[in-house]
Amino acid sequence: MKLALGPLLYYWPRQSTLAFYADMAEAPVDIVYLGETVCSRRHELRLPDWLEVADMLAAAGKEVVLSSQVLVESESDLKTLRRIIDNGRFRVEANDMGAVHLLSGGDRPARNWVAGPTLNIFNPATLGLFADLGATRWAAPPEMSRQQIAELRAGLGRDVEVEIFAHGRLPLAYSARCFTARHYNLQKDGCEFRCLEFADGIPLKTREGAPFLTLNGIQTQSAHVHTLLADLPAVVADGLDILRISPQGEHTGQIIQLFRSALDGLIPPVDALQEAIPLLPEAPCNGFWHGRPGVEQLVIH
Amino acid sequence: MTPARPIELVCPAGSLPALKTAVDHGADCVYLGFKDATNARNFSGLNFDDKAIAEGVRYAQQRGRKVLVALNTYPQADNWKNWTTAVDRAAEAGVDAIILADPGLMAYARKVHPALRLHLSVQGSATSHDAVNFYHQHFGISRAVLPRVLSLAQVEQLIAHTPVEIEVFGFGGLCVMVEGRCALSAYATGESPNCQGACSPGKHVRWEQTPKGMETRLNGILIDRFADGERAGYPTLCKGRFDVNGETYYAIEEPTSLNTLELLPELARIGISAIKIEGRQRSPAYVAQVTQVWRAAIDRLQQGKQPFRIEPAWMADLNKVSEGQSHTLGAYYRPWK
Numbered sequence: 001m002k003l004a005l006g007p008l009l010y011y012w013p014r015q016s017t018l019a020f021y022a023d024m025a026e027a028p029v030d031i032v033y034l035g036e037t038v039c040s041r042r043h044e045l046r047l048p049d050w051l052e053v054a055d056m057l058a059a060a061g062k063e064v065v066l067s068s069q070v071l072v073e074s075e076s077d078l079k080t081l082r083r084i085i086d087n088g089r090f091r092v093e094a095n096d097m098g099a100v101h102l103l104s105g106g107d108r109p110a111r112n113w114v115a116g117p118t119l120n121i122f123n124p125a126t127l128g129l130f131a132d133l134g135a136t137r138w139a140a141p142p143e144m145s146r147q148q149i150a151e152l153r154a155g156l157g158r159d160v161e162v163e164i165f166a167h168g169r170l171p172l173a174y175s176a177r178c179f180t181a182r183h184y185n186l187q188k189d190g191c192e193f194r195c196l197e198f199a200d201g202i203p204l205k206t207r208e209g210a211p212f213l214t215l216n217g218i219q220t221q222s223a224h225v226h227t228l229l230a231d232l233p234a235v236v237a238d239g240l241d242i243l244r245i246s247p248q249g250e251h252t253g254q255i256i257q258l259f260r261s262a263l264d265g266l267i268p269p270v271d272a273l274q275e276a277i278p279l280l281p282e283a284p285c286n287g288f289w290h291g292r293p294g295v296e297q298l299v300i301h
Numbered sequence: 302m303t304p305a306r307p308i309e310l311v312c313p314a315g316s317l318p319a320l321k322t323a324v325d326h327g328a329d330c331v332y333l334g335f336k337d338a339t340n341a342r343n344f345s346g347l348n349f350d351d352k353a354i355a356e357g358v359r360y361a362q363q364r365g366r367k368v369l370v371a372l373n374t375y376p377q378a379d380n381w382k383n384w385t386t387a388v389d390r391a392a393e394a395g396v397d398a399i400i401l402a403d404p405g406l407m408a409y410a411r412k413v414h415p416a417l418r419l420h421l422s423v424q425g426s427a428t429s430h431d432a433v434n435f436y437h438q439h440f441g442i443s444r445a446v447l448p449r450v451l452s453l454a455q456v457e458q459l460i461a462h463t464p465v466e467i468e469v470f471g472f473g474g475l476c477v478m479v480e481g482r483c484a485l486s487a488y489a490t491g492e493s494p495n496c497q498g499a500c501s502p503g504k505h506v507r508w509e510q511t512p513k514g515m516e517t518r519l520n521g522i523l524i525d526r527f528a529d530g531e532r533a534g535y536p537t538l539c540k541g542r543f544d545v546n547g548e549t550y551y552a553i554e555e556p557t558s559l560n561t562l563e564l565l566p567e568l569a570r571i572g573i574s575a576i577k578i579e580g581r582q583r584s585p586a587y588v589a590q591v592t593q594v595w596r597a598a599i600d601r602l603q604q605g606k607q608p609f610r611i612e613p614a615w616m617a618d619l620n621k622v623s624e625g626q627s628h629t630l631g632a633y634y635r636p637w638k
Contacts, residue, residue, distance in 0.1 A: 071479055072429045073455055081431075098431030101438070120426070120481060120495060122375040125405025129439075143487045143496070144377075151378035173483040173539075176450035176632040179553060183545050188638040204552055205544040206523040212543065213485075215552065220478070222488055287491070293520060294488035 001236060001263055003256060004031035004163060006246040007067040007093075009171060010216060011195035014044040020247070021053045025060035027253050028260040031242065032057050033093055035067045035084065039178070039217045040077050041191065047083055054090055065091045068099040070118045071174045071218065093139070094119065104133035112136045117165060118174075122148075124155035137161035139244065142170050142226065145291035150238055161241040167229070167255060168246025169201070169214055169281070170222040170294055179215040188218075199249030200281045211282050222294060224285035230273040230300040231289055232262050251279035270300060308568070308599055309575035311369065311468060312592045315347040315582055320357045322585040324366050327596030331361055332369040332400065334498075334581065338380070339387040340371040341424055342581040343498030354394045367397035373422030374498045375403050385409050392417050398443070401425075402481060407440040420468070421445040424495065426481035430462035437465050444468055446577060448480045449559060450632050457571035466574035471561050472591055473579025474624055475631055477539055477554035485538055490520045501537045508533070517541070534625065556625035562595070562616065564633055565602055566609045587622045594618050 005024055008017065024032060034050050034057075036042050045053070054064040066084050069077060078098065085092055085102045094100045095116035103113040115135040121127050127138055140149050142165040153162060180202060181191040201216035203223060211223035228235055228243070235243065245256055255276060262272040277284060287296030312328035314320035323331045334340025336348040349357065354370075361368045370391040376384035384403070388410045391399050398418035401407050402425040410417055423446040427433045436442045444466040447456065460467050476483070480494075487493035490505045505520040515527040517536035524541035527533040534540065539553040559579070561568065568576065576599070578591050594615045602609050620626055631637055 070482065071450065072432070073451055075458055078429055078431060096429070096432055097425070097427055097435045098429040101431045101435035104435075105438075118426075118482060120375055120402070122377050122496065123381055123403070123405050124378055125381065125408065126403055127405075129404055129408055141484075141495075143484045143493060148377050148379070155378045155381075170484070170488060172485050172488050173478040175478045177477055177554075177638050181638075183548075183552065187636050189635060202545060207526050207542060207544060207549060208523050209544065210523070212522060215545065220485065220553070288487070291491075293491040294484070295522075 001240065002030040002242045003028065003259055003263075004033065004242050004244045005029045005252075005256070006165075006168065006244045007033040007035055007037045008247045009038055009219065009221070010199060010201060010247070010249070011039070011042045011044065011193070012199060013196055016199075017045055018053070020252070021057065023253055025057055025062070027256045029062065029245070029256050031063045031065060033065045033067045037067045037070050037095055038174075038219045039195070040069060040074070040080065041188070041193070042195065042217075044196075047080065047087075051087060051089070058090075065093050065114055067093040067116065068095045070095045071176070072096050072098050073176070094135075100130070100133065110134050114139065117141050117171075122152070124152050124157070127152065127156055127160060128158065131158060131160050135160065137163060137242070139163040140165070143288050143294065146234060146238065146289050147291055149240070163242035163244055164228070164235070164240055165226065166235070166243035166245060167227045167259065168225060168244075168248060170226045170288070171219055171246075172213070172222055172294075173220040175218050175220070178218050179220065180217050183215065203282075222285065223282050224295055224297070225280045225282055226286060226288065226294065227273065227276060227280070227284045228286060228289055229258060229262060229276055230270050231286060232259075232269040232272075236263070248281060254279055273300075306574065307603055308573060310592070310595050310599055311575050311577040312588060313473075313578055313581040313583065314357065314588070315342065315344075315580075316585070317349070317353045317357055319581075319585045319588045321360055322588045323592050324361050324364055326589050326592035328366060328592050330367040330369055330397070330575070331357070332371055332577075332581070333357065334371045335387055335390070337383065337387070338374055338496070338498045339376075339384050341373050341422075341494050341498045342371075343374075344503070344582050347582060351390060351394070354390075354396075358394050358396060362395070369398045369400055369420065370394075370396045371400040371422065372406065373400050373402045373424045375495050376406060377496065385413075388414065400446070404436070404440070407436065407442070411440050418443050421465075423448050423470070424481040426479055428479070430459045433459065433463045433465050433467075437463065444574065446470075449476060450479055452635065453564065453567055453571065453633055456573070460572045467572070468575035468577055469561075469568065469573055470559055471576035471578060471595060472619060473558055475554070475557060475559040475629065489522055489538055501535075506536055555627070557627045557629050558623035558625070559631045560616075560619055560623065560628035561630060561633060562598055562619065563611060564630065565598055569602055583622070590618055590622050
């Protein structure tokens with residue numbers, strides 16, 4: 001089973017980002033998704049910079065995929081999208097239907113691509129259709145349960161790699177509004193790039209102090225950290241292909257190592273979770289995998 | 302300027318009485334759903350069975366109006382048949398179009414009911430001409446409903462690059478998140494607009510008077526707390542007050558409605574084909590009020606008398622039925638973002 005590092009969902013300073021990926025070149029991760037998927041105003045790294053990182057990771061033996069932006073609004077966003085798709089070297093993860101259109105023909109030659117987790121592919125008919133259009137890998141929507149993923153695969157009747165969201169704060173929603181700018185009473189156009197100050201986003205709590213969500217620019221994440229470390233025996237039994245680990249502000253390398261060690265039988269999965277808990281920015285959850293509200297944590301024995 | 306084709310007014314019908322009310326007050330189209338998870342307003346007591354749809358279609362079509370059926374949630378492997386059956390039922394009822402989000406279901410509808418007109422639902426999250434044209438190329442959609450995220454200039458740009466008719470929201474409850482791209486409700490309750498057709502569903506809601514005030518909870522999660530004299534709103538989870546860095550406020554969105562009436566001339570100029578009114582969960586009285594105002598406004602615009610003028614009474618009537626009794630231009634107004 002392969003491990004993938006998902007796209008960096010936060011906005012880190014340039015040097016921190018470059019240092020992070022230099023570390024990842026040494027980490028036991030097989031696939032790395034790169035690029036800005038959340039906000040077109042984030043420019044610490046531009047496409048040429050991302051391509052340099054991609055080359056460095058590819059030279060270190062990683063499979064590199066360029067992820068497209070989830071919410072495409074402007075002509076400028078569409079131009080960036082075309083440049084990503086026409087990069088000429090790396091496979092692309094499509095995160096909106098505009099990207100699918102361009103990757104599967106549109107006005108360009110068809111190629112093979114990754115169907116991202118925000119495409120809302122929930123059933124065999126839809127995945128089959130995208131496979132016909134060149135999708136060779138499907139990143140399941142994080143809200144799908146183990147059973148729903150298994151049923152989709154059973155109904156598909158063909159070979160498409162399956163990747164699941166296995167670790168990280170859940171990317172739950174996207175908006176035209178920037179909630180980080182709103183917190184500072186700033187307009188999005190004049191946001192002063194406040195996201196740079198929060199390596200793990202801004203915690204949002206209920207009025208009784210319970211962690212609930214995380215504000216990350218136009219994206220809203222869970223406060224709790226979805227992790228399937230303790231669920232790995234089920235994940236392995238189902239024969240899924242790839243586990244996605246979403247970068248967090250600190251300790252991402254250690255989390256990856258725990259997944260690798262647990263998968264390789266070097267440490268029991270339940271112990272791996274216990275070791276991971278102090279490394280998480282908030283308590284763990286795994287409800288979605290069990291067909292429950294995502295916030296819940298079902299204890300694995 | 303008078304648009305080449307009249308703008309269609311598309312009104313919500315959560316029930317047969319609401320449908321008749323919408324038609325009687327000047328809706329060009331009504332949209333509705335079946336009594337199940339195949340549509341994004343899967344609320345108890347709402348929506349249509351086959352008998353009600355048959356009567357609704359007869360009532361509307363006899364008066365030259367259209368009926369659109371929303372089948373705009375995402376089926377899964379274990380319930381796929383419910384959605385294809387719903388497509389068949391809509392086709393058999395003789396509706397004018399179905400509103401879909403799932404590409405697999407679109408392919409089914411195109412193959413089995415080739416003459417049936419397809420609209421792309423707002424739940425499809427198509428925000429660019431490339432995205433809209435994808436559905437046009439593969440499924441021959443006739444119309445797309447845009448998520449409430451683009452500026453007027455962006456909508457204009459999109460319209461210029463697609464043969465697909467464009468429908469936008471004019472009035473009603475405002476999703477601050479991109480439609481089809483929100484799993485907040487799934488995270489808190491296990492039920493989402495995408496898969497169960499429900500956001501912040503009533504069965505998970507608890508209202509509780511406490512010494513600190515009226516508390517509203519969703520599956521146990523405190524969404525808001527109201528002081529005496531404050532009007533306690535329904536705990537839609539993005540419209541609660543939360544604590545961010547020690548400050549308690551509407552961190553995501555206030556309870557408010559979208560109202561773009563003042564943009565109507567601009568919407569007409571850039572070539573919008575239809576305006577949608579949100580609110581299948583609202584009463585026939587709401588439908589009457591909102592339909593009547595928008596009918597009058599569209600008629601005045603299309604009579605071409607310059608300058609187009611909004612009656613103060615129209616805004617007052619719309620504010621009365623707005624969530625939180627307030628309104629916003631949403632993403633059409635840059636500072637809102």
